[in-house]
Amino acid sequence: MNRAHQANRLIADLPHASRKRLLASCDNVDLAFGDVLCARGDRIRHVYFPVDGFISKLTPVDGRMSLEVGLVGYEGMLGVGVALGVNTAALDALVQGAGRSLRIGVPKFRSELSASPALRRMTHRYIYVLMAQLSQAAACLSRHLLDARLARWLLMTHDRTSSNELRITHELLAQMLGVRRVGVTKAAGLLQARKLLRYNRGDITIIDRAGLEAASCGCYRAGRDIYERILSKEA
Amino acid sequence: MNRAHQANRLIADLPHASRKRLLASCDNVDLAFGDVLCARGDRIRHVYFPVDGFISKLTPVDGRMSLEVGLVGYEGMLGVGVALGVNTAALDALVQGAGRSLRIGVPKFRSELSASPALRRMTHRYIYVLMAQLSQAAACLSRHLLDARLARWLLMTHDRTSSNELRITHELLAQMLGVRRVGVTKAAGLLQARKLLRYNRGDITIIDRAGLEAASCGCYRAGRDIYERILSKEA
DNA sequence: CGCCCTGTGTTCGCTTAGGCACAGACGGGC
């Protein structure tokens, strides 16, 4: 999983003809860290299939602060609303990891959907996975301790990058996890003390991935499992 | 909203022909309090369109306890996975309010879906709403205080019943909300002291609905709003 | 070189809620 991603997995798993058609309609774009691809309520203009960038899906809480409820990388897509007939974004989408992405305009994506049963099937199954992961996230956010959630976040992010180094400050992590920076500092210090990672001014290096998995809550594995079960090529 | 519900709203909003076809394929069933319609991982056998019963969707947390992440009444349906091509339940479904429901077998529902663009459209839009509500629930569960969440739960339940009286004990509420019974007792005592409701051994009477709305977190209104925006007949 | 900005570490008091134990209170069955 920790290779340099060369393609979006959802697209890669399409049958040849559908894939070719879809790719022909896609542009290559670069996602820059901090880009806001859309804000809640915006009209969706493009559907994204990240390759080696990744995107946080955030929901505002009480107007002000925001909280991450999903992460989209090479394994997913952004803009599923379009496939459900709703062109309005339900969440804010913020680029967390710079990198490449495929992108397709909404009308083209719609016509690809009509043309390709395989694409419809894939998109539908991905939506199912998203719903399962959202439920999981709800439980995780409310019941699991910060250390475990931090470990989970790092693992999910690690899965979506090609390196063991993540560039992210405690402050930003705190926003993602919906806690104070101090809380992150404490939790991160704990993980570092257990020799699972090392960090230095916004530079986090994962040392012991297996250890992190053990320290994270079951939600990490559960999320991966459901994805594989529903979306693996053979399913 | 507090009338005796005579029909499922999703079905009622279908155009005549689609509605008629769908209803012809549906059975009427009675949901009894405590029925488990399906457990996570089960094969889905029927899709439900409640009329005046309602159903909790629960996700297990760490194997043991469970936590409510959704509520389905006359305004919704249970079993959307089928429309996404996945016949496996993602959540536990538990009858919280006894009452009538329409029900349709999976193969029939699939063929209705193929036959009726209006049904597809409605189902897709409902799925979009569910995703938005799940995100909301995630934020709500992790950031809002128990009083507000309790108020929200009561309001949501009230919307789905035809009476001002709910039969539910603190113990059961605690399971839904994912907290201890004592916490519910305290929060409920607070709401009662503010003259928003009255309760007596498992019998909760809502006195001041507007007051409850004020006491609840914004998630209640947000959930209603997104439903109306996406699913109202005119949209 | 010294300054400032960013990122990190620490402290203090406070609130929410969990764990546990137990005390009252109501109501149905006998």
Added chain:
DNA sequence: GCCCGTCTGTGCCTAAGCGAACACAGGGCG
């Protein structure tokens, strides 16, 4: 009327996390 099970209220302690404030460290840049 009495018993007993269910439902509700209370008290005590602990843990996680918030808010605010402050201290320190490194690095870029004047």
